[in-house]
Amino acid sequence: MSARYLQIASELRLAVDRGEYPIGSLLPSEGELAARYGVARGTVRQAVALLEREGVVTHRQGARRTVVGAVPTQSxxxxxxxxxxxxxxxxxxxxxxxxxxxxxxxxxxxxxxxxxxxxxxxxxxxxxxxxxxxxxxxxxxxxxxxxxxxxxxxxxxxxxxxxxxxxxxxxxxxxxxxxxxxxxxxxxxxxxxxxxxxxxxxxxxxxxxxxxxxxxxxxxxxADAVTITVRNSMSENTLARLSARGPGRARQVARPGPVGSSVGVF
Amino acid sequence: MSARYLQIASELRLAVDRGEYPIGSLLPSEGELAARYGVARGTVRQAVALLEREGVVTHRQGARRTVVGAVPTQSxxxxxxxxxxxxxxxxxxxxxxxxxxxxxxxxxxxxxxxxxxxxxxxxxxxxxxxxxxxxxxxxxxxxxxxxxxxxxxxxxxxxxxxxxxxxxxxxxxxxxxxxxxxxxxxxxxxxxxxxxxxxxxxxxxxxxxxxxxxxxxxxxxxADAVTITVRNSMSENTLARLSARGPGRARQVARPGPVGSSVGVF
DNA sequence: AAGTGGTCTAGACCACGTA
DNA sequence: ACGTGGTCTAGACCACTTC
Structure with a gap:
């Protein structure tokens, strides 16, 4: 059997998909969820932290979590x-x-x-x-x-x-x-x-x-075959945008070479 | 003052950068870190979880965490x-x-x-x-x-x-x-x-x-100005690759149109 | 078998948002 | 002022890796 917090996360995820918690609505408080599922608050926090990393809900200290929607992330x-x-x-x-x-x-x-x-x-x-x-x-x-x-x-x-x-x-x-x-x-x-x-x-x-x-x-x-999507948040960023000619601190982009040329034999 | 787990994460991150924990080496156990910093194990876990999301260390249940290196993520x-x-x-x-x-x-x-x-x-x-x-x-x-x-x-x-x-x-x-x-x-x-x-x-x-x-x-x-980088892991994925013409389940890529055409006025 | 991370509990206090 | 999330503690048991 999988971990309790994974089960709770799944149930909440499904509830969001079913529209029980519409986009823009507030999730129940951690305390209420803990009571509902009969677990300690820490376990509920593990579950909602997972949903947060998946981009399903946001957090604001002091306020209830907001549902922002299901996301097409992949395994x-x-x-x-x-x-x-x-x-x-x-x-x-x-x-x-x-x-x-x-x-x-x-x-x-x-x-x-x-x-x-x-x-x-x-x-x-x-x-x-x-x-x-x-x-x-x-x-x-x-x-x-x-x-x-x-x-x-x-x-x-x-x-x-x-x-x-x-x-x-x-x-x-x-x-x-x-x-x-x-x-x-x-x-x-x-x-x-x-x-x-x-x-x-x-x-x-x-x-x-x-x-x-x-x-x-x-x-x-x-170019017409795929799009890559990334979701990031204030509390979670694995994204970076780099100057193509070296990782910053340099003037290497100051005079870019010709663009549109062939990249040679693959 | 910032949270204790953030301080601990910073110290560990710096130690990795300084080469105290070389890439490929093992991090001390959670228990040892807890004793060293005088905190409960849960606090250490918050710190290493952060480093894990940043891609600095990996996890394998039952074994110590491995250092995989500093990453150029941005805020x-x-x-x-x-x-x-x-x-x-x-x-x-x-x-x-x-x-x-x-x-x-x-x-x-x-x-x-x-x-x-x-x-x-x-x-x-x-x-x-x-x-x-x-x-x-x-x-x-x-x-x-x-x-x-x-x-x-x-x-x-x-x-x-x-x-x-x-x-x-x-x-x-x-x-x-x-x-x-x-x-x-x-x-x-x-x-x-x-x-x-x-x-x-x-x-x-x-x-x-x-x-x-x-x-x-x-x-x-x-194309020669920037590269976007993303780091993901088994426990953490915010990435998806989509067929350009709709989110899957369809045959829409079966006969792609001409490529290389102008995208029109921006 | 021993060590280590994964999960969970039950409680506490603080910081922030809302009203 | 009150509710809510953020942080932290101290301890427990389990699952997995390592030896």
């Missing part, structure tokens, strides 16, 4: 895996392999993917399709410990992440860097768009619970 | 305000006003900005500059209650958000939708890039603690 796994995401959205995902190679991390990888120089990795490049339409080109470097597992898999369908999870690898953390790039010749061809058109790029480093990096990836989406 | 205010962000990064922000008008929300706004039809708003469009270079075009709709305050301000420098905060308006929540678009003729001209080149678009709805929307905005950055 960590769905954010990590294109396949799992696609299935959860009712689409049929697939892939076409472009390149597959075990090698060591080079200088170019360090810059592009933040991967540590010299590490042995599996370099996998694929085109990803949604209901048969190419929407993304991805390049993923899998850490050495994952390489043999991935190499043994069918790579054109199903979720690599899901199968790695079943093999006992746990993904715990991910850092995402999101920006826009222009499609190069190769990408334009693969995605069926014009050269130079806008792509949404998501670069990601995923780590295990003990902090070991498992994957470095560079995904480039057709 | 909520810095994410909300271009000016405050720029200053914090060591740049000089400024703005040029393109359009300023009090009017009612139209159908086009609803689609573009998720604003409620018919609401009275201040429509402000500006070009934003970093150290004198145009890097972003923004369109912001300010809720009626903010309009008179904003109209009374100097709009070419300084932070509107900051001044509204000083006037007592509190920003508590923000929903961000991030994608890539191609520069239209007007945007290309304003930003000094080629027509059709990639822009990073960030659309945002900001709400007060009581859930009332204060601002709807559409910011379009030169």
């Amino acid at each position: 960590f796994a769905e954010m990590q895996s294109f396949s799992m995401w696609a299935v959860s959205q009712g689409h049929v995902p697939s892939a076409r392999v472009l390149h597959k190679e075990v090698r060591r991390v080079t200088g170019a990888d360090v810059e592009r993917l933040n991967a540590p120089l010299g590490e042995e990795v599996l370099d996998l490049r694929r085109v990803r399709l949604l209901d048969g339409v190419a929407v993304m080109v991805e390049r993923t470097l899998y850490a050495g410990i994952l390489a043999e597992h991935v190499l043994a898999m069918e790579l054109t369908e199903g979720s690599i992440t899901e199968r790695l999870t079943e093999s006992g690898f746990v993904y715990a953390h991910a850092d995402h860097r999101i920006d826009a790039v222009s499609a190069g010749v190769v990408e334009a061809e693969l995605l069926g768009v014009r050269r130079g058109s806008a792509l949404l790029r998501q670069r990601r480093v995923t780590t295990s619970p003990s902090g070991v990096a498992l994957e470095w990836s560079d995904d480039r989406y057709r | 909520f205010a810095e994410m909300q305000s271009f000016s405050m962000w720029a200053v914090s990064q060591g740049h000089v922000p400024s703005a040029r006003v393109l359009h300023k008008e009090v009017r009612r929300v139209t159908g086009a706004d609803v689609e573009r900005l998720n604003a409620p039809l018919g609401e009275e708003v201040l429509d402000l469009r500006r070009v934003r500059l970093l150290d004198g270079v145009a890097v972003m075009v923004e369109r912001t709709l300010y809720a009626g209650i903010l309009a008179e305050h904003v109209l009374a301000m100097e709009l070419t420098e300084g932070s509107i958000t900051e001044r509204l905060t000083e006037s007592g308006f509190v920003y508590a929540h923000a929903d961000h939708r991030i994608d890539a678009v191609s520069a239209g003729v007007v945007e290309a001209e304003l930003l000094g890039v080629r027509r059709g080149s990639a822009l990073l678009r960030q659309r945002r709805v900001t709400t007060s603690p009581s859930g009332v929307a204060l601002e709807w905005s559409d910011d379009r950055y030169r």
Whole structure:
């Protein structure tokens, strides 16, 4: 049986979805909820803290919590895996392999993917399709410990992440860097768009619970295929906006180079 | 004086930055920290929970927490305000006003900005500059209650958000939708890039603690000017990836339209 | 088996918002 | 002034990891 505070959070979440607590209305007080569910106030606080992190309610010290609505956040796994995401959205995902190679991390990888120089990795490049339409080109470097597992898999369908999870690898953390790039010749061809058109790029480093990096990836989406959403709040911010040419304190944006040029071969 | 758990979190964060707890090392146990700081274990748990949400440490039930490193997250205010962000990064922000008008929300706004039809708003469009270079075009709709305050301000420098905060308006929540678009003729001209080149678009709805929307905005950055970063974890996810043409369950991506076309007049 | 984090209790006092 | 959330205590038991 799951923890009591998770049950309470679920019940409250459902009640919000059902419209029992309409958007803009106030949640009952912690004391009242504690009495209603027969638990200590601390347990209720765990439940509402969870809803707050999910963006369902807000807090203002001294006043009751306000319902701000249900949010379309996804599980960590769905954010990590294109396949799992696609299935959860009712689409049929697939892939076409472009390149597959075990090698060591080079200088170019360090810059592009933040991967540590010299590490042995599996370099996998694929085109990803949604209901048969190419929407993304991805390049993923899998850490050495994952390489043999991935190499043994069918790579054109199903979720690599899901199968790695079943093999006992746990993904715990991910850092995402999101920006826009222009499609190069190769990408334009693969995605069926014009050269130079806008792509949404998501670069990601995923780590295990003990902090070991498992994957470095560079995904480039057709601009019309996806939108990434983030919700943040005063009490909770995992977002940052960075100058593209270095983390601040410098004048590096003072004279930007030409924009709209090709980003080269993917 | 700030809360004890915040002090403890700060001390631990500094200790990590100083290298006292190197990346990959284990944090002392909760019991030990409680003894060291002379507080109850619950207080220590509040502190480490904060560090966990910030992405500094991970958790694994039964094992000590692992240090995964310091992260460049920004305050909520810095994410909300271009000016405050720029200053914090060591740049000089400024703005040029393109359009300023009090009017009612139209159908086009609803689609573009998720604003409620018919609401009275201040429509402000500006070009934003970093150290004198145009890097972003923004369109912001300010809720009626903010309009008179904003109209009374100097709009070419300084932070509107900051001044509204000083006037007592509190920003508590923000929903961000991030994608890539191609520069239209007007945007290309304003930003000094080629027509059709990639822009990073960030659309945002900001709400007060009581859930009332204060601002709807559409910011379009030169692709070479900024990167947005997000950190998420298994226990904490505020991220979602959406099909651009509706929230899933549909076949709407099956036959995407032409990509790379102009997005029209900003 | 021992250590550690996860959950929960029952109570206390303080800071803030509302009226 | 009162209600409500924010913080903190001291102790308990369980689930999981590690040895």
